[in-house]
Amino acid sequence: MLQHQHCQILIIGGGTAGLIVASKLIKKLPAVSIVLLDSADKHYYQPAWLFAGSGIMAKEKSARSEKSLIPNGVLFLQEAAELCNPDENYVITSQGKRIFYDYLALAPGITVDWAGVKGLEGSIGKDGVVSIYSYEQLDQTWQSIKIFPGGAAVFTLPATPLKCPSAPQKIMYLAEEYFHKTGVRKDTNVIFFTAKDKLCEIKKYESTLKKVIERKNIKIFFKHDLEEVRPDKKEAVFKSLVTGSKETIKYDLLHVTPCFQAPVFLKKSRLTQKNGLVDVNPYTLQHQRYKNIFALGDAADLPTPKTGAAARRQAKVVAENLIRLLSSGQPGASYNGYTSCPITTGYGKVVLLEYDYDKKPLETFPFNQAKERYSMFLLDRYVLPYMYWNFMLPGRI
Ligand SMILES: Cc1cc2nc3c(=O)[nH]c(=O)nc-3n(C[C@H](O)[C@H](O)[C@H](O)COP(=O)(O)OP(=O)(O)OC[C@H]3O[C@@H](n4cnc5c(N)ncnc54)[C@H](O)[C@@H]3O)c2cc1C
Structure with a gap:
């Protein structure tokens, strides 16, 4: 028999995008009921897989228990989404629960094929x-x-x-x-x-x-x-x-x-473009047809490279737009396509890419980031992982 449950905001996926949006929302809306759905035991800081595959660090350092990262106040259901019914505002889980939502944030990433x-x-x-x-x-x-x-x-x-x-x-x-x-x-x-x-x-x-x-x-x-x-x-x-x-x-x-392919439940739920990715407005990240649904991270169909850095910026926009909608406003926050990637060109050398939808560089540092630099290698190897676990996932920046 199906169990029923209701929440104001349902987040599908507890990866980079899902955890950041959950943290940002619960900080601003402590009284709102938020459920996060993900069947994973482990959360991975995937950028570190480059370091593990090249002998720079042990792979175990890229993994933490998913449960330990769920923000206080967010209800974690360790189940996968099997189907979404966007016309009737519910999601069916792998354990047969039917979860009704007022708003849905889709962040299930993409998977290797x-x-x-x-x-x-x-x-x-x-x-x-x-x-x-x-x-x-x-x-x-x-x-x-x-x-x-x-x-x-x-x-x-x-x-x-x-x-x-x-x-x-x-x-x-x-x-x-x-x-x-x-x-x-x-x-x-x-x-x-x-x-x-x-x-x-x-x-x-x-x-x-x-x-x-x-x-x-x-x-x-x-x-x-x-x-x-x-x-x-x-x-x-x-x-x-x-x-x-x-x-x-x-x-x-x-x-x-x-x-790579997008999770099949998205396609079954008729929420996607032909490429299997979620059909969203590239600026507000709101679904093109269902105004109470947003998508972010790798699963969103956006004309910008899929990175954790992009997912973090998208999480800020989705959180802000959900907060506005919950207070009867319009989704006014806009994503500019920001993406970033440190390109490791050698042991001790990184070129730090940062740009937007217009392909305009949006660099953080007051020097030419197109140059290979040891300082940017240190940033990538030590500073970014520390910031990820301690500041980004908890929604502090
Ligand atoms: C080798 C490698 C190197 C990378 N290097 C960089 C880098 O240097 N810089 C950078 O910014 N980014 C980098 N990335 C990319 C970055 O890791 C991703 O863009 C980022 O993790 C995307 O976040 P996400 O939340 O969309 O997806 P993910 O972090 O992959 O999370 C998706 C989550 O959704 C869950 N999920 C899937 N299906 C369902 C379902 N049906 N129901 C419920 N939950 C579901 C999964 O279990 C997972 O926890 C790299 C990635 C890899 C693999």
Whole structure:
């Protein structure tokens, strides 16, 4: 039998976006009933997966118990959303509860789809096929880089929407530097197959990255998408997104950035665009058809790269708009597309990207962030994780 429950605000997803919006709301609206739905036991600071996959830190440091991060006053239901009925304002959970809401904030992220590439699902983690896009694969990724004997080291970036589109470049730059340390770089071809047509959308940062690629002597194939992995022959098949032709490459190390997909319950709930992401106004983050629904984080269909930094800014806007709606106002807060990503170009070097929907750099520091800097590496490695756990998730900034 279905159990019924009602809350004023229901948040789906307790990742970066969901926890920040929950913290901000409960601080301002302590008397409002807020429920957060997520079946996960663990919450991950995913930017640290780059450090774990490149031997800089232990992967366990990126994980904390989900329960321990739920803000006081927010009711945590450790269940997944199975279906949303936006016409009747309720969500059905994996344990069969029917939760009615006045307002809904959707923050379920996007998930890895290993099956999106033929032959990949069974081969990840074996015989040189690795990825920093999976917590379980991080130790194997680092081991494979550490003991790489030389040969073809191939890195990929897919055509689907993905989390932190710079991460595939970052792990490639770190691996390339490590191959010098182990003395195998002279026997190694580092090759990058990317579905994109450039290294970065912003010219200012792209010119630095072009120099990094040149300095590191990395070969790039733009507009190429990984179509198949043949682990028995150590072959990867790429398709040109321009001509449709296929190319088979032999690899010794294959770092795969997998395809991603939005959680299926969103599509079943008729809340999405064709790409499976939630159809929201890019400024107010309000659903295009259901005015009591908002979406934020990776699951929202927004024309800006999917990063935790973007999710934090979106959480501020969604919280403010929900507060306004609850006091009978209009959603006036607006998101400008801000996104940020520290691109690690070596052990001790970072270029800090920050920009908005207009592709205009919005830099925090009073110096040129397009320059590779040790100070920005320290920020990325030590300051940002500390701020994440102690200030961002608790909604203090
Ligand atoms: C390797 C890597 C490197 C990265 N580097 C950076 C970086 O340097 N800088 C940066 O800013 N960002 C970076 N990111 C991206 C950043 O981690 C994400 O953009 C951010 O976590 C998005 O937050 P989110 O809340 O939308 O999704 P997530 O944090 O993924 O959380 C989604 C939550 O929703 C839950 N959920 C899913 N389905 C359901 C359901 N049906 N019902 C209930 N709950 C559900 C999940 O369990 C999860 O807890 C990186 C990501 C990766 C993987």
